[in-house]
Amino acid sequence: MTELLRPAAEWELQSMLAKLASRRQPVEVVGHGALRNAGRVTNTETAITTASMRGITLYEPTELVMSARAGTPLFEIEAELAARGQMLPFEPVDLGPTTGASAGALSIGGVFATNISGSRRIASGGARDHLLGVRAVNGRAELFKSGGRVMKNVTGLDVARGLTGSWGTLAILTEVTFKVVPLPETLVTLAFRNLPDDLAIEALTKAMGTPYEVSGAAHLPKGVAARLNQPRLKALGEAVTLLRLENFSGAVAYRKDKLAEALRVYGTPLELAAEESWALWSELRALSVMPYSRDTSLWRISTTPSKAPEIVAAIQKFMASEAYYDWSGGLIWLEVPAAADAGAADVRRAVAVRGGHATLIRAAPEVRASVDVFEPMKPEAERLTLGLKAAFDPLGLLNRGRMYANM
Amino acid sequence: MTLVRLPDPDAGTIGRCAAIADDLARLIGRNSLIVDEEGRRAFETDALTAYRCLPMLVVLPRSTEDVAKVLKYCSDNGLKVIPRGAGTSLCGGALPAEDAVVLCISKMNLIIDVDYTNRTARVESGITNLAISGRVAEKGFFYAPDPSSQIACTLAGNLAMNSGGAHCLKYGVTTHNVLGVRMVLIDGTIVDIGGGHLEAPGYDLLSLVIGSEGQLGVITEATVRILKSAEGARPMMLGFSTPEAAGACVAAIIAAGILPVAIEYMDKPAIHVCEAFASAGYPLDVEALLIIEVEGSDTEIGTLLSRIAEIAHKFSPKTEQISSDADQSARIWAGRKAAFGAVGRISDYYCMDGTIPLGQLPRVLTRIGEICASYGLKVANIFHAGDGNLHPLILYDANKPEEAERAERAGADILTLCVEVGGCLTGEHGVGIEKRDLMGVQFTPTDLAVQMRIKSVFDPAWLLNPAKVFPLDARDGMAIATDTAAPRAA
Numbered sequence: 001m002t003e004l005l006r007p008a009a010e011w012e013l014q015s016m017l018a019k020l021a022s023r024r025q026p027v028e029v030v031g032h033g034a035l036r037n038a039g040r041v042t043n044t045e046t047a048i049t050t051a052s053m054r055g056i057t058l059y060e061p062t063e064l065v066m067s068a069r070a071g072t073p074l075f076e077i078e079a080e081l082a083a084r085g086q087m088l089p090f091e092p093v094d095l096g097p098t099t100g101a102s103a104g105a106l107s108i109g110g111v112f113a114t115n116i117s118g119s120r121r122i123a124s125g126g127a128r129d130h131l132l133g134v135r136a137v138n139g140r141a142e143l144f145k146s147g148g149r150v151m152k153n154v155t156g157l158d159v160a161r162g163l164t165g166s167w168g169t170l171a172i173l174t175e176v177t178f179k180v181v182p183l184p185e186t187l188v189t190l191a192f193r194n195l196p197d198d199l200a201i202e203a204l205t206k207a208m209g210t211p212y213e214v215s216g217a218a219h220l221p222k223g224v225a226a227r228l229n230q231p232r233l234k235a236l237g238e239a240v241t242l243l244r245l246e247n248f249s250g251a252v253a254y255r256k257d258k259l260a261e262a263l264r265v266y267g268t269p270l271e272l273a274a275e276e277s278w279a280l281w282s283e284l285r286a287l288s289v290m291p292y293s294r295d296t297s298l299w300r301i302s303t304t305p306s307k308a309p310e311i312v313a314a315i316q317k318f319m320a321s322e323a324y325y326d327w328s329g330g331l332i333w334l335e336v337p338a339a340a341d342a343g344a345a346d347v348r349r350a351v352a353v354r355g356g357h358a359t360l361i362r363a364a365p366e367v368r369a370s371v372d373v374f375e376p377m378k379p380e381a382e383r384l385t386l387g388l389k390a391a392f393d394p395l396g397l398l399n400r401g402r403m404y405a406n407m
Numbered sequence: 408m409t410l411v412r413l414p415d416p417d418a419g420t421i422g423r424c425a426a427i428a429d430d431l432a433r434l435i436g437r438n439s440l441i442v443d444e445e446g447r448r449a450f451e452t453d454a455l456t457a458y459r460c461l462p463m464l465v466v467l468p469r470s471t472e473d474v475a476k477v478l479k480y481c482s483d484n485g486l487k488v489i490p491r492g493a494g495t496s497l498c499g500g501a502l503p504a505e506d507a508v509v510l511c512i513s514k515m516n517l518i519i520d521v522d523y524t525n526r527t528a529r530v531e532s533g534i535t536n537l538a539i540s541g542r543v544a545e546k547g548f549f550y551a552p553d554p555s556s557q558i559a560c561t562l563a564g565n566l567a568m569n570s571g572g573a574h575c576l577k578y579g580v581t582t583h584n585v586l587g588v589r590m591v592l593i594d595g596t597i598v599d600i601g602g603g604h605l606e607a608p609g610y611d612l613l614s615l616v617i618g619s620e621g622q623l624g625v626i627t628e629a630t631v632r633i634l635k636s637a638e639g640a641r642p643m644m645l646g647f648s649t650p651e652a653a654g655a656c657v658a659a660i661i662a663a664g665i666l667p668v669a670i671e672y673m674d675k676p677a678i679h680v681c682e683a684f685a686s687a688g689y690p691l692d693v694e695a696l697l698i699i700e701v702e703g704s705d706t707e708i709g710t711l712l713s714r715i716a717e718i719a720h721k722f723s724p725k726t727e728q729i730s731s732d733a734d735q736s737a738r739i740w741a742g743r744k745a746a747f748g749a750v751g752r753i754s755d756y757y758c759m760d761g762t763i764p765l766g767q768l769p770r771v772l773t774r775i776g777e778i779c780a781s782y783g784l785k786v787a788n789i790f791h792a793g794d795g796n797l798h799p800l801i802l803y804d805a806n807k808p809e810e811a812e813r814a815e816r817a818g819a820d821i822l823t824l825c826v827e828v829g830g831c832l833t834g835e836h837g838v839g840i841e842k843r844d845l846m847g848v849q850f851t852p853t854d855l856a857v858q859m860r861i862k863s864v865f866d867p868a869w870l871l872n873p874a875k876v877f878p879l880d881a882r883d884g885m886a887i888a889t890d891t892a893a894p895r896a897a
Contacts, residue, residue, distance in 0.1 A: 182664030387864035
């Protein structure tokens, strides 16, 4: 039976951690549980949740900045932003549904602790790029801050950004401050049809090389496109290659014609207007095309865009798999059959020879306990990583084993 | 200027200088070494020229392997190392020490590979900022961060300071535009961080390294993002009778969902100096001038600028002018980009670099005027208004040491003010030696200890760029805390 600690304030979190430190007792760090089925398994007797530390503490729409306590649910933040015609710039991905945890449980702390961003990242940067400041408590039970609430800040080391993607293994975020952006006046999606993966990625990278500020560049091969809810695309029964433009309406109208013209060798695209586009990209963001299943495992592969089709093809030689390409190919969500190692050896080999790294997002707990979930580190990087872990959390209390078996 | 204390040099090390030079010459060749005083003199300061110090030796490595050999040697022999790019730091980030080896990266300036398909360029870090854009311009691409010193400054220096520029409102600063680096640690270990893809695995080491001011290692190569240039860009100028009106106008533009590429602010003294220098057509009878640039096709630009003009009308601008052609656009920017140089023609100046929440602008500008007046000094303000980054230029006479000291004290008061209103000590220039002793204004001892422990992970003996960034006494105070084997938490 896991004991769950629920600090409601920073000082309370500090005192709980100090107590755990005195007992040298490791602790799992959670928000509202959206990420509990992701990452390595921690096997601790105690968990600590930021769920009771919630609420938006600062919102200045004219300065494009918001602060919120770490346990604030993402949906609350997005609702508040939408009410003022703004949004998060990086479409954070909720891993809950695809990993068999509940949907809508992602906290803003979890967003930055995992740094998992959606389609818009290709144009505007990821969660890490929009984090301005944090308050956090480390494994020494010390409360510290880094960064601040202003856009430009190079005062001292960028510890705040350095904590993104550390999955709660260095410190427990208590408050985050981040940049927000205006909602676009309108958006449109161009869908090119029936392109094989290599041509699709070629089209997407070409689109990214135009001046039209494409804000989403994804490719869904036939099998994955069939899982879409978007009725017009689903009805096609073929692969779709998607490009999103967002801006003022005049600019969108102009740019979509220019873009279609620049890519005319790839066919005449179908056009999805604003409402259809919003629904489509929300669907992709929720990973509904990669639904939870015990029969499959899910990988998230980061690579150089033009290498993506080769990587997928190389893996498909060894196992049946379905890919959803985003970031013009720079990101691959790859579904493979459930297996004892989730295909780790083949996936990692295919990625390694072409450059990039792979993270196992969904697999049975015993699989995530036995294979490397995060890309194994080279010795030089490992030395620095272990050094940082020791600097923040010398007793190894926080999320022990969550990222790597040895820390 | 004399307010910043620097540690006493180690006489023993200086005494071994000739032997050290011989050793280094054996490792990387005599040609990569500067020993004579005249040669070393060129490295005695950076763009914070009030502070000078002749380094013991200067090395100019040609390769990552050279850098690794030099650093390993220095580490083995307990020698301090000052990494240096082009020496354009405004905060004394590249100031040498008498008992230190300056490692200048400027000979490593090649473009290794340009990949237009994946929109990246792999370069050696000694390349100048502008040379990257220059190389990819033929295909209509550019490297986004554009510090004012971009013609001279190296990417290595940009990486060290996480440099920004006028256009980072839209395109972000250095950390948003770099995908990977090759870095040499003080013990000579070569480590690759990130790569040619958008996200690096594991901890975000790239974030820690970028902006670390030469404290963690020496970057020798980097993969940067290159972006396709917009179809066109055009600035407009709006003059206002009060800073309040100009500040409110900026807020209203952003609130309307418009994100220009740049919003620059100049106060009256700055306008006059820049106009005299560049003949840009700046209005001379206004208290505050905004230069706002938007991008896109001609039609898009026209639409956006008229929307901005419409918003601005609510704040009764005294003058309003949209650039009519490329020549005028170039002059408008030439005036702004040459602002520091233009001010430098009329006076010595001390350039500050705080950031504030935009809403505090009128209050802060008033206080800056009062602070400088209280020290008997004049000030000109240049400001990246879109992101709250202030550059007050405090005018003083460098030939009068007492006046220089007053300028330094006024600067410290201004930066303290920036922190008090919710901002920070430095938006893009870095801490260096200049703001080192003000770090305690922004950070608690614990905040600093967290940073200094990271420094210790990368550079356990604190040999890299010593006496910068962290207050000297802060490090003394955390000697126990850096001992990660004996945590205090228990």
